[in-house]
Amino acid sequence: MDVEHPILELIRRRATVERFDPDRGLDEQSIRELVSEATRAPSSFNIQHWRFVAVRRPEDKQRLFEAAYGQEQVRDAAVTFIILGDLRGVERLPGIMQTAVERGALPQGKASAWIDMANKIYADRGLARDEAIRSASLAAMTMMLVAQARGLASGALSGFDPQRLRREFDIDERHVPVMLLAVGHPVETVASRMPRLELSEVLAFDRWTESTSKN
Amino acid sequence: MDVEHPILELIRRRATVERFDPDRGLDEQSIRELVSEATRAPSSFNIQHWRFVAVRRPEDKQRLFEAAYGQEQVRDAAVTFIILGDLRGVERLPGIMQTAVERGALPQGKASAWIDMANKIYADRGLARDEAIRSASLAAMTMMLVAQARGLASGALSGFDPQRLRREFDIDERHVPVMLLAVGHPVETVASRMPRLELSEVLAFDRWTESTSKN
Numbered sequence: 001m002d003v004e005h006p007i008l009e010l011i012r013r014r015a016t017v018e019r020f021d022p023d024r025g026l027d028e029q030s031i032r033e034l035v036s037e038a039t040r041a042p043s044s045f046n047i048q049h050w051r052f053v054a055v056r057r058p059e060d061k062q063r064l065f066e067a068a069y070g071q072e073q074v075r076d077a078a079v080t081f082i083i084l085g086d087l088r089g090v091e092r093l094p095g096i097m098q099t100a101v102e103r104g105a106l107p108q109g110k111a112s113a114w115i116d117m118a119n120k121i122y123a124d125r126g127l128a129r130d131e132a133i134r135s136a137s138l139a140a141m142t143m144m145l146v147a148q149a150r151g152l153a154s155g156a157l158s159g160f161d162p163q164r165l166r167r168e169f170d171i172d173e174r175h176v177p178v179m180l181l182a183v184g185h186p187v188e189t190v191a192s193r194m195p196r197l198e199l200s201e202v203l204a205f206d207r208w209t210e211s212t213s214k215n
Numbered sequence: 216m217d218v219e220h221p222i223l224e225l226i227r228r229r230a231t232v233e234r235f236d237p238d239r240g241l242d243e244q245s246i247r248e249l250v251s252e253a254t255r256a257p258s259s260f261n262i263q264h265w266r267f268v269a270v271r272r273p274e275d276k277q278r279l280f281e282a283a284y285g286q287e288q289v290r291d292a293a294v295t296f297i298i299l300g301d302l303r304g305v306e307r308l309p310g311i312m313q314t315a316v317e318r319g320a321l322p323q324g325k326a327s328a329w330i331d332m333a334n335k336i337y338a339d340r341g342l343a344r345d346e347a348i349r350s351a352s353l354a355a356m357t358m359m360l361v362a363q364a365r366g367l368a369s370g371a372l373s374g375f376d377p378q379r380l381r382r383e384f385d386i387d388e389r390h391v392p393v394m395l396l397a398v399g400h401p402v403e404t405v406a407s408r409m410p411r412l413e414l415s416e417v418l419a420f421d422r423w424t425e426s427t428s429k430n
Contacts, residue, residue, distance in 0.1 A: 005364035007222045011255045011357060028420075035418045039411050040226045041356060044373045046409040052418045060421050084423070096412070105407050121374065130348060131373060134394065137352035138371075141256060142226060145360065149220035156353075158259045158346060159336065170422045179349065192320050194261040196254050197311070203250045203267045205243075206275050207385045208299070 010148055015193040017153035018073050020184040025056070026078035026152075034150075034183065035081075038143035043135035045118045046096060049089040050139040053082040053169055060169075067164040068180060073155045078184035082165065083140050084175040085132025090122040129176060136178035143181060153186035225363055230408040232368035233288050235399040240271070241293035241367075249365075249398065250296075253358035258350035260333045261311060264304040265354040268297040268384055275384075282379040283395060288370045293399035297380065298355050299390040300347025305337040344391060351393035358396060368401035 031054050043049055055064050056079045064082070065075040074080045086092075097111035106114075122128040144154045157180040165177050246269050258264055270279050271294045279297070280290040289295045301307075312326035321329075337343040359369045372395040380392050 005225070006220065007225055007360055007364045008252060010220070010222055011252055011361065014255065016257045031420075032414055032418065036414055037223060037226055039414075039417060040229065042231045042359070042371055048412050048417065050417060051423070053423050054418065054420050057421060082423075092412075096410075099410050103410050105409050117374075133345060133348050134352045134373065137349045138356040141353040141356035142360075144257070145222055145357075146226065149222045156257055158349065159332075170424070172423070175423065194320050195311075195314050195318050197263050197307075199247055199251055199254075202254060202263065202265060203247065203269065205246075205269050206272060208266070208268050208297075208387070208390065209385070 007145070010145060014144060014148045014154075016155045017182075017186045017188075018071075018155055019187040020073055020076040020078070020153070020155075020182065021187050022076040024078060024185040026184065030150075031056070031079055034143055034146055037146040038139045041135070041138040041142045043138065044131050045090075045093060045114050046100065047086075047089040047093055047118065047131070047135070048096070049086045049132040049135040051084040051086055051136075051175060053084065053171075055080045055082060055169075063168045064165075064180070067168055068157060068160040071157055071159065073182040074157070074180060076184070077155070077182035078152075080180055080182045081143070082169060082171070083136050083178045083181055084171065085129075085136040085178050086175055087125070087128055087132050088174055089132060089135075090118050090128065093118050132176055133178050140179055140181055143183070147183045152183055155182045156180070157182065222360070225360065229359060229363045229369075231370045232397075232401045232403075233286075233370055234402040235288055235291040235293070235368070235370075235397065236402050237291040239293060239400040241399065245365075246271070246294055249358055249361055252361040253354045256350070256353040256357045258353065259346050260305075260308060260329050261315065262301075262304040262308055262333065262346070262350070263311070264301045264347040264350040266299040266301060266351075266390060268299065268386075270295045270297060270384075278383045279380075279395070282383055283372060283375040286372055286374065288397040289372070289395060291399070292370070292397035293367075295395055295397045296358070297384060297386070298351050298393045298396055299386065300344075300351040300393045301389060302340070302343055302347050302391055303389055304347060304350075305333050305343065308333050347391055348393050355394055355396055358398070362398045367398055370397045371395070372397065 315321040
C-alpha cells in the first residue's frame with residue numbers, strides 16, 4: 001500500500017493515560033457505543049465471554065477507587081469499565097448459534113458441530129477461564145482503539161482487589177474480573193509512550209529460540 | 216465528532232477468515248512490521264509478555280496444521296503466528312525500566328517503585344499467568360486490526376494441542392501458548408460476520424446485575 005491506513009498512526013499514538021479531566025463526563029449513549037464497537041472483537045466459537053460494568057457515578061467511582069488500591073484514574077475518568085469474563089459462556093452458545101443460523105451467517109450443520117466441540121473443550125474449567133480472559137482482553141484492546149478514535153483516552157489497569165471488587169459491584173462467581181479500563185478526556189494532550197523491546201527480543205521465525213528469550 | 220474515524224469502519228468490517236489463498240505469501244519485512252505494530256499494545260508495567268513465532272515454511276506449517284487438529288487456515292495462510300506469553304516476564308522489568316528512564320519516558324523513582332510493585336504482584340504464579348494471557352491477547356487484537364488495515368485478513372485459533380505445539384516448535388515451560396493467529400490473503404473478499412449479543416446482554420451500569428447475565 002502506498003498510503004497508510006490511519007489506524008496505524010492511531011495505534012502508534014495511543015498511550016496509557018493516567019490523568020483524566022475529572023470535570024468532563026461521557027453520556028450514556030457514548031458509553032453504549034464504546035461497548036458496541038468493542039464487541040466486534042472475535043471470540044472462540046463467537047461465545048462472546050466479555051461483559052462490561054460501566055461505573056460513572058461519583059459514589060460508585062469512589063468504591064472502585066478503593067478496590068483499585070487508590071489509583072486516581074479510576075475516580076477521574078468519565079467512566080471506568082469493569083471488564084468481566086463469563087466462565088460459563090459456553091452455556092449460551094446454543095442461543096448464539098440459533099441467531100447465527102437464522103441470520104444466514106452459519107449453516108445449521110456447522111452450528112451443531114461447533115456446539116458439540118465447544119462443549120467438549122470448555123468442560124475443562126481451566127480452558128474456559130483462559131478463554132474468558134482472552135476474549136475479554138480482545139474486546140478491551142478494541143475499546144482502547146475506539147476510544148482513541150473518538151478523541152478520548154484510556155488506561156487499562158490490572159491492579160485491583162478482586163474480592164473487594166466482587167463484593168462492591170455484585171459480581172458473582174460465574175464472572176472473572178479481567179481488567180479495569182478507564183476512559184475519558186485526558187488532561188495532557190500528549191501522553192508519554194513507553195519504549196518497546198527490540199523486535200529481535202519478541203519475534204522468532206519458524207521455531208521458538210532460547211536466544212530470543214534470553215536477550 | 217461529525218466525521219467518523221476510519222478505524223470504526225475497519226473494526227466493523229473485520230471478520231475471522233478461515234479460507235486463505237495458499238499461493239500468496241508475505242515477505243519477512245511485512246511480518247516484522249505486523250509484529251512491530253502489534254507490540255504497540257499496552258501491558259502491565261510495560262512488561263510486554265508477548266512473544267511471536269512466525270511460521271511460514273511449508274514443512275513447518277504442516278507441523279502446525281497437525282498440532283492444530285487439522286485446521287486448514289494454518290496451512291493456507293501466508294504466515295501463522297504462535298503467540299506466546301512469558302510467564303516470567305517480570306524478570307525483564309529492570310532492563311525495560313532502565314531503557315524507559317534513559318529515554319526520559321519515566322522518572323527513576325517511579326521506575327524503581329514499579330519494579331518493586333510488579334515483583335510483589337507477579338510472585339503469584341496465577342496472576343503472572345493471567346497477565347501473560349492478557350498481554351498476548353491485547354497484542355493479538357492489535358495485530359488483527361493492523362493486518363486488516365494492510366489489506367490482509369486474519370483468523371485467531373485457540374484450538375490446538377499445547378503439548379504437541381511445545382514439542383514441535385521448541386517452546387519451553389517459561390512460555391504459555393496463548394493463541395494461533397493466521398494472517399494472509401483471503402480467498403473471499405467478503406467474510407461472513409457472526410451476529411453479536413444484544414448490548415443489554417453484555418453491558419450493565421453501576422453494578423453487575425443478574426438480569427444481564429441470565430438473558
